[in-house]
Amino acid sequence: MTPLVELRGVCAAYGPIEVLHGVDLALMPGEVLAVLGPNGAGKTTMLAVLAGLHPLTGGDVFVAGRRVNGADASDLARAGLCLVPEGRGIFPNLTVRENLRMASHARRSAAQIEVAAYERFPRLADRRRQVAGTMSGGEQQMLALARGLATDPAVLVLDELSMGLAPLVVEELYGRVGELARTGVSVLVVEQFARVVLGVADRAAIMLHGCVVDVGPPHEIESKLSSAYLGG
Amino acid sequence: MNDNTQRIEQFRAEVADMRLRDPATGLDRLLVKLGVVGLVTGLGFGVAAWFISHGTRNPLQQRDALVVAVLGLTIAVVGGALFVKGAMAQFLRFWMARLCYEQQAQADRLAASLAPPGNGHDEHLARH
Numbered sequence: 001m002t003p004l005v006e007l008r009g010v011c012a013a014y015g016p017i018e019v020l021h022g023v024d025l026a027l028m029p030g031e032v033l034a035v036l037g038p039n040g041a042g043k044t045t046m047l048a049v050l051a052g053l054h055p056l057t058g059g060d061v062f063v064a065g066r067r068v069n070g071a072d073a074s075d076l077a078r079a080g081l082c083l084v085p086e087g088r089g090i091f092p093n094l095t096v097r098e099n100l101r102m103a104s105h106a107r108r109s110a111a112q113i114e115v116a117a118y119e120r121f122p123r124l125a126d127r128r129r130q131v132a133g134t135m136s137g138g139e140q141q142m143l144a145l146a147r148g149l150a151t152d153p154a155v156l157v158l159d160e161l162s163m164g165l166a167p168l169v170v171e172e173l174y175g176r177v178g179e180l181a182r183t184g185v186s187v188l189v190v191e192q193f194a195r196v197v198l199g200v201a202d203r204a205a206i207m208l209h210g211c212v213v214d215v216g217p218p219h220e221i222e223s224k225l226s227s228a229y230l231g232g
Numbered sequence: 233m234n235d236n237t238q239r240i241e242q243f244r245a246e247v248a249d250m251r252l253r254d255p256a257t258g259l260d261r262l263l264v265k266l267g268v269v270g271l272v273t274g275l276g277f278g279v280a281a282w283f284i285s286h287g288t289r290n291p292l293q294q295r296d297a298l299v300v301a302v303l304g305l306t307i308a309v310v311g312g313a314l315f316v317k318g319a320m321a322q323f324l325r326f327w328m329a330r331l332c333y334e335q336q337a338q339a340d341r342l343a344a345s346l347a348p349p350g351n352g353h354d355e356h357l358a359r360h
Binding site for chain 1: 239240246247248250252335336339342343346
């Protein structure tokens, strides 16, 4: 089976400082792949490169079998590669409803988007007229996820879904991600909160110092995590 | 692992039809460089035209110098516009990023001031 997304020897830099040193990773159709690693491992940069938000300095990115180096982020998003960024990326001064309507660049109407989002996250329906920046962190993350899902993505890329959230909220959000994966959406998730994400992942990878150092089934990766993080 | 063959096929088709462009940042830099070259070249044409017109009493040659001067002026104006456009694009990009960040920070401060201290809002939501 051809991978839906593949990174081959990807290198990226911020000015003169190289932060990705030849990342190799493949996401198969319908798979949930978790990428784990400590702060500064290059996880977020890798996602930015994949989503077309950061230029490569080496290697290749393949999406649906096509080399897409230098592709515009908006083109990738329109095709169905959806990134829910670290820090949620919602518009804090717009209401929940207005934030959801931002996803209408996809094929759906604003009304359809709202119906789908409220069905998936009923709590957002109660807050549809509330300014998003005044909601709790968990609700803001739900909104970010709902807005991403409203675009009917083929590949969902999640960056640190758990950041700043209570463990119960994280479990609830990953429950929704698991439900989504069962519908056949391929999910690439980058996370520091290993325990919850390994529960929904089909495969996992460890990223350290700008390289993917290990890929395997979640139970194997879980056993290697502490030594990888502590350098043992 | 699950499969949603129809959506995946649609995705493959859309990616295959996608038009790939060069990264915009490279184009911006090229335009700024072209603008600077145009600006300098245009001014050079103007100076050259002045010397041509003052070095002769032949009216035909002086008219040629006028043409060179107007050409130089045009090149300088176009080059200047390209330079300003490129420089402004870079400046506005940072300005917009700063504005987004400040808005986010302001919203966080507002949310923090509205929330009663230590109410554990997320935990409360998770229980319901």
